[in-house]
Amino acid sequence: MATQDKEKKDAKIIILATEACAYPGANSVGQAHSSYPANTYILRVRAPVLFPEDFYIDCFKKGCGGIIVMSCGEECPYDGAYHALAKRLDNVYKMMKEKEIEIKRLRLTAICTVCNRAFLKEVNQMNTLVKELGPPVLKEN
């Protein structure tokens, strides 16, 4: 089991938010002035299917506490991209297990342009988790 550094409570959370759905969804949360933890960093992406498995593992290696992939789900404007993404994340989970990274640190979810509550729920849940676990320490292969 990987050791977790409990001292650091503010491990950063990376959010990959799709340009068509989740990114405007995050803006909608802002328009509603609904607060959420500030250790969250939203990257606007066209489709998260762009990222290979290593991207996620490298993020954890660099100390990222959690990654939330906020996709468009079945409403993804890119044909086949969502299913390919889900498949890819399955591979990432396998790699995380091998490296003894808590798999809850990576979460795939669908957030629409007005899914304020869902966005806040996902962010708060991940924040609670990373506060509890601290930054990841990977098992060296």
Next chain:
Amino acid sequence: MSKDNDKNKDDEATDINENTDANDTVEKIGVYICHCGGNISDHVDVEKVAESVKNIPGVTKVHTNSFMCSDPGQELIEKDIKSGSINRVVVASCAPSLHESTFRGAIKRADMNPFLYDHANIREQVSWVHDGEPATAKASILVKSSIEKARGLKALDVLKVDAKKHVLIVGGGIAGMRSGLDLAKQGFEVAILEKSPFLGGQASKLSRLAPSYEYAKDLIVELYTQLSKQNKVTFYTCAEMSSFKGYIGNFDVTLTREPSDAVKSKSKGEFVENRGIFIDNIPKETEEIAITIGAVVMATGFKTYEPAEDEFGFNKLEPVTTLEQFIQDYKKAETKKGILYLNNKKIKRIAFIHCVGSRQIPGIHEPDKNGNLNEYCSRTCCSSTLQAAERIKTTCPNTDVFDFYRDIRTYGRFQEDIYDSASEKGVMFFRFEPDAQPEVTENKNGKFPISIKTKDVLTFNEEIEVDVDLVVLVTGIIPNDISSMINMMKLPVGTDKFLQEVHPKLRPVEVANTGILLAGTCQAPMDITESCAAAQAASVKATALLYKGFVELDPFVAQVDTELCKGHGECLKVCPVDNTIEIDKVAKVNPALCTGCGICTAVCPENAIDVMGWSLKQYEKMVDAILAA
């Protein structure tokens, strides 16, 4: 220039860094941080953010400004580019969807490639959700991350794609006709798709239109007369869209036309009451028509809410009708001794009940069978009701008119006059709370067939009982069911089920799918004036998109590094769009077909294919900047 924090930031931009020693061959990044008039700077210490990035290698200019999107803000960027101080731009302000094109425009005006620019969202995703030191720290990190992305940006050229000067209008109502006429006058070919054999839509059911009181029929006939003189307009009536694919400039659409039994005896161009202008080209058998068009104007309109069984006695008590039906019946109404006769029935007393199927509240109103509530205001029905009430009192002064309302919203120009006139002529108003709606019951032994009870807010919740001959339910507007088109065209739909624009103020008639525009009540409840205004806006937008004969698309498509590519073809295996990638020793991408999803990037064993402007390498740099901070 030295740091100058004493300047009044509301009046002038603050330039806190100028390093003109940078070598021209390296990246020279200008960073422009917006106060957004306090929207950002009330929660984020903008000057501190500027300080935190000014010494980053490659950053040659850092400015803050009250409104970076204002002319003076944009001029800062233009000036720095023209002076050679910068060759990359990072703007930190509101959501990029609002002003990305504004800043690209400024960069372009200064003769720099507009794609050498990145945008940090420090309003919606920082100052509006965080406060104090954490907000400032996060804003600094996001700007640093943008700087790292900007460092790796490459000049890109927009993609030019031939565009058909041919527009499809979906819906032959008043908005569709208005839009079609404007486009035809601009020299565009216009195809008007209408599912019925008639043009005119819901307006055909109306009578006189406030505030000018011309007949809706005359308006429709006038529009049709002008449309029929245009030789580039084709009417596809009795038709529905059966397939849709392509992209702006080149949408391939199939229309399926079906035979119809509708009033074949009528002649072409004749106005049929409550239905519209008859277009006499009904197909004898099912036919499919394929057309290629450059843009689409959605003018699919609305239908009125149908009350549920026994909602205010609807469909249970015969003297309960809807406003839509009442307006049609009133066209044939008679007056005897100052009393209204409708369908040969004497109407001595009539009541209108507002907000039926609009402004529904969870927990109070019953959802429909799909669990939906119409929580929005239908906007047009108050004025429409008051106009009807006022007309009755004008033509039939001996008929008593009772108006049961929650709120009166006569929002439009001259509409308050209708309310005043109705009041002056003796319409009696009762106000009810949403959780104490009027009760409509049968009045078996009374002089009048219907009894209405309510607690009148205007008289401090006094219980009122009114007996009437007819109850008119003021039913709201709901969008037409266009679910098949929504699926085919992947149209964005709001929680209210209307089609959703990109931004209500900045891009009010565009949807996210470029080349598809909105006109009229498919977007929201509107009256005819507003529908025609939206239709004309959509026409102008379509004209602006297509008039050159080509369209410029964002160049965010896959690009192959031919030095690295070994032609494995993994990209080809996963690409979802046919014919986008071909392998000829190395992979080759057709940019007009590539959607830029990046699915190919992740699978390339050589890292030889990436999405221009959104590359994996840039994301890695951004993540490094975030996690290293």
